[in-house]
Amino acid sequence: MSSQPYFETVKSFADVPITVEGVETSNFLDASEGLVQLFDLLGSGVFGFVQSDIKGNIGELRARYQTDSLGCSTLENLVRSEVALEERHGTGCLIRLTRGLTFLCRALQHMQKDPSVELHVCFKRSYDEVLRHHHTFFVRSLAAVAVRAAPYRRDFYSRISQGAPMEKLDVELGKWLSGLDVIVKRLKEFIEGEGHGRI
Secondary structure (H helix, E strand, C coil), X not given: CCCCCHHHHCCCHHXXXXXXXXXXXXXXXXXXXXXXHHHHHHCCCCCHHHHHHHHHHHHHHHHHHHHCCCCCCEHHHHHHHHHHHCCXXXXXXXXXXXXXXXXXXXHHHHHHHCCXXXXXXXXXXXXXXXXXXXXXXXXXXHHHHHHHCCCCHHHHHHHHHCCCCHHHHHHHHHHHHHHHHHHHHHHHHHHHHCCCCCC
Protein backbone atom coordinates (compact mmCIF):
# COMPACT_ATOMS: atom_id res chain seq x y z
CA MET A 1 0.00 0.00 0.00
CA SER A 2 1.15 3.54 -0.76
CA SER A 3 2.30 5.74 2.12
CA GLN A 4 1.02 8.94 0.52
CA PRO A 5 -2.48 10.27 1.10
CA TYR A 6 -4.57 10.72 -2.02
CA PHE A 7 -4.20 14.51 -1.83
CA GLU A 8 -0.41 14.22 -2.19
CA THR A 9 -0.69 12.16 -5.38
CA VAL A 10 -2.64 14.69 -7.45
CA LYS A 11 -2.23 18.36 -8.35
CA SER A 12 -3.39 20.39 -5.37
CA PHE A 13 -5.71 23.35 -5.71
CA ALA A 14 -3.42 25.00 -3.15
CA ASP A 15 -0.70 24.99 -5.84
CA VAL A 16 -2.80 26.58 -8.58
CA PRO A 17 -1.34 30.04 -9.27
CA ILE A 18 -3.66 33.02 -8.87
CA THR A 19 -2.35 36.21 -10.42
CA VAL A 20 -3.71 39.70 -10.89
CA GLU A 21 -5.37 38.41 -14.06
CA GLY A 22 -6.97 35.44 -12.32
CA VAL A 23 -6.79 31.68 -11.77
CA GLU A 24 -4.29 29.99 -14.10
CA THR A 25 -6.32 27.79 -16.44
CA SER A 26 -3.94 24.89 -17.14
CA ASN A 27 -3.04 24.18 -13.50
CA PHE A 28 -6.68 24.57 -12.47
CA LEU A 29 -7.74 21.95 -15.01
CA ASP A 30 -4.99 19.58 -13.82
CA ALA A 31 -6.18 19.93 -10.22
CA SER A 32 -9.78 19.43 -11.34
CA GLU A 33 -8.83 16.16 -13.04
CA GLY A 34 -7.45 14.98 -9.68
CA LEU A 35 -10.83 15.76 -8.18
CA VAL A 36 -12.54 13.48 -10.73
CA GLN A 37 -10.36 10.62 -9.52
CA LEU A 38 -11.59 11.26 -5.98
CA PHE A 39 -15.06 10.17 -7.06
CA ASP A 40 -13.61 6.78 -8.00
CA LEU A 41 -12.54 6.38 -4.37
CA LEU A 42 -16.15 6.84 -3.29
CA GLY A 43 -16.92 3.59 -5.11
CA SER A 44 -20.03 2.10 -6.69
CA GLY A 45 -20.78 5.00 -9.01
CA VAL A 46 -21.69 7.39 -6.21
CA PHE A 47 -22.49 10.73 -7.83
CA GLY A 48 -21.72 9.38 -11.29
CA PHE A 49 -23.80 12.19 -12.78
CA VAL A 50 -21.65 14.82 -11.04
CA GLN A 51 -18.44 13.02 -12.03
CA SER A 52 -19.58 12.76 -15.64
CA ASP A 53 -20.51 16.44 -15.72
CA ILE A 54 -17.18 17.46 -14.21
CA LYS A 55 -15.22 15.32 -16.71
CA GLY A 56 -17.15 16.78 -19.63
CA ASN A 57 -16.67 20.35 -18.46
CA ILE A 58 -12.94 19.83 -17.89
CA GLY A 59 -12.61 18.43 -21.41
CA GLU A 60 -14.52 21.32 -22.97
CA LEU A 61 -12.54 23.92 -21.03
CA ARG A 62 -9.25 22.24 -21.95
CA ALA A 63 -10.28 22.28 -25.64
CA ARG A 64 -11.17 25.98 -25.37
CA TYR A 65 -7.83 26.69 -23.64
CA GLN A 66 -5.91 24.82 -26.35
CA THR A 67 -7.48 26.92 -29.10
CA ASP A 68 -6.15 30.13 -27.51
CA SER A 69 -3.82 29.40 -24.60
CA LEU A 70 -2.59 32.98 -24.42
CA GLY A 71 -6.05 34.58 -24.46
CA CYS A 72 -7.35 31.93 -22.04
CA SER A 73 -4.34 31.84 -19.73
CA THR A 74 -6.61 32.48 -16.75
CA LEU A 75 -10.20 31.39 -16.23
CA GLU A 76 -11.27 35.01 -16.00
CA ASN A 77 -9.59 35.81 -19.33
CA LEU A 78 -11.26 32.77 -20.89
CA VAL A 79 -14.67 34.13 -19.89
CA ARG A 80 -13.80 37.67 -21.03
CA SER A 81 -12.53 36.38 -24.38
CA GLU A 82 -15.84 34.64 -24.95
CA VAL A 83 -17.74 37.85 -24.25
CA ALA A 84 -15.68 39.54 -26.96
CA LEU A 85 -16.33 36.64 -29.37
CA GLU A 86 -19.99 36.41 -28.41
CA GLU A 87 -19.28 32.73 -27.65
CA ARG A 88 -20.41 31.45 -24.24
CA HIS A 89 -19.81 27.67 -24.32
CA GLY A 90 -16.64 27.72 -22.21
CA THR A 91 -18.30 30.07 -19.74
CA GLY A 92 -21.19 27.65 -19.30
CA CYS A 93 -18.74 24.80 -18.76
CA LEU A 94 -16.84 26.84 -16.17
CA ILE A 95 -20.06 27.64 -14.32
CA ARG A 96 -21.08 23.95 -14.16
CA LEU A 97 -17.55 22.89 -13.20
CA THR A 98 -17.45 25.50 -10.43
CA ARG A 99 -20.75 24.15 -9.09
CA GLY A 100 -19.38 20.60 -9.05
CA LEU A 101 -16.17 21.69 -7.34
CA THR A 102 -18.11 23.72 -4.79
CA PHE A 103 -20.32 20.70 -4.07
CA LEU A 104 -17.35 18.45 -3.36
CA CYS A 105 -15.50 21.17 -1.42
CA ARG A 106 -18.46 21.78 0.90
CA ALA A 107 -19.05 18.03 1.45
CA LEU A 108 -15.43 17.44 2.42
CA GLN A 109 -15.40 20.56 4.61
CA HIS A 110 -18.46 19.22 6.44
CA MET A 111 -16.65 15.89 6.81
CA GLN A 112 -13.58 17.54 8.32
CA LYS A 113 -15.48 19.90 10.62
CA ASP A 114 -17.75 17.24 12.10
CA PRO A 115 -15.89 13.94 12.62
CA SER A 116 -18.94 12.28 14.16
CA VAL A 117 -21.14 12.58 11.05
CA GLU A 118 -21.27 9.93 8.35
CA LEU A 119 -20.28 10.81 4.78
CA HIS A 120 -23.80 10.59 3.33
CA VAL A 121 -24.91 13.35 5.73
CA CYS A 122 -22.02 15.56 4.60
CA PHE A 123 -22.87 15.03 0.94
CA LYS A 124 -26.58 15.63 1.57
CA ARG A 125 -25.83 18.95 3.29
CA SER A 126 -23.55 19.97 0.45
CA TYR A 127 -26.03 18.92 -2.23
CA ASP A 128 -28.78 20.95 -0.55
CA GLU A 129 -26.51 24.02 -0.27
CA VAL A 130 -24.96 23.95 -3.73
CA LEU A 131 -26.77 21.90 -6.36
CA ARG A 132 -30.34 21.19 -5.29
CA HIS A 133 -31.80 24.48 -6.53
CA HIS A 134 -30.31 23.86 -10.01
CA HIS A 135 -31.95 20.45 -10.45
CA THR A 136 -35.37 19.18 -11.40
CA PHE A 137 -37.40 16.92 -9.12
CA PHE A 138 -36.21 13.88 -11.06
CA VAL A 139 -32.51 14.74 -10.67
CA ARG A 140 -33.07 15.52 -6.98
CA SER A 141 -34.53 12.04 -6.57
CA LEU A 142 -31.46 10.49 -8.20
CA ALA A 143 -29.20 12.58 -5.97
CA ALA A 144 -31.04 11.38 -2.85
CA VAL A 145 -30.32 7.77 -3.86
CA ALA A 146 -26.68 8.57 -4.69
CA VAL A 147 -26.15 10.26 -1.33
CA ARG A 148 -27.37 7.17 0.51
CA ALA A 149 -24.86 5.05 -1.46
CA ALA A 150 -21.87 7.00 -0.12
CA PRO A 151 -19.40 4.74 1.70
CA TYR A 152 -18.99 4.77 5.44
CA ARG A 153 -16.75 7.55 6.67
CA ARG A 154 -14.06 5.18 7.99
CA ASP A 155 -13.95 3.33 4.63
CA PHE A 156 -13.60 6.56 2.67
CA TYR A 157 -10.86 7.82 4.98
CA SER A 158 -9.07 4.52 4.54
CA ARG A 159 -9.28 4.87 0.74
CA ILE A 160 -7.98 8.42 0.59
CA SER A 161 -5.29 7.94 3.23
CA GLN A 162 -3.87 5.03 1.21
CA GLY A 163 -2.07 3.71 4.28
CA ALA A 164 -0.71 7.04 5.52
CA PRO A 165 -1.33 8.22 9.09
CA MET A 166 -4.64 10.05 9.61
CA GLU A 167 -2.83 13.14 10.91
CA LYS A 168 -0.98 13.43 7.60
CA LEU A 169 -4.24 12.98 5.70
CA ASP A 170 -5.97 15.71 7.70
CA VAL A 171 -3.12 18.14 7.02
CA GLU A 172 -3.09 17.43 3.26
CA LEU A 173 -6.88 17.44 3.00
CA GLY A 174 -6.96 20.77 4.83
CA LYS A 175 -4.47 22.33 2.38
CA TRP A 176 -6.33 20.91 -0.62
CA LEU A 177 -9.71 22.16 0.62
CA SER A 178 -8.34 25.56 1.56
CA GLY A 179 -6.94 26.04 -1.95
CA LEU A 180 -10.15 24.79 -3.56
CA ASP A 181 -12.30 27.02 -1.35
CA VAL A 182 -10.31 30.14 -2.30
CA ILE A 183 -10.71 29.33 -6.00
CA VAL A 184 -14.43 28.51 -6.01
CA LYS A 185 -15.25 31.61 -3.96
CA ARG A 186 -13.18 33.76 -6.31
CA LEU A 187 -14.85 32.25 -9.40
CA LYS A 188 -18.33 32.67 -7.90
CA GLU A 189 -17.62 36.33 -7.13
CA PHE A 190 -16.21 36.94 -10.63
CA ILE A 191 -18.92 35.08 -12.56
CA GLU A 192 -21.86 36.46 -10.62
CA GLY A 193 -20.32 39.89 -10.03
CA GLU A 194 -19.72 40.50 -13.73
CA GLY A 195 -23.08 39.05 -14.77
CA HIS A 196 -21.80 35.93 -16.56
CA GLY A 197 -24.16 33.52 -14.77
CA ARG A 198 -25.05 32.00 -11.40
CA ILE A 199 -23.10 29.43 -9.40
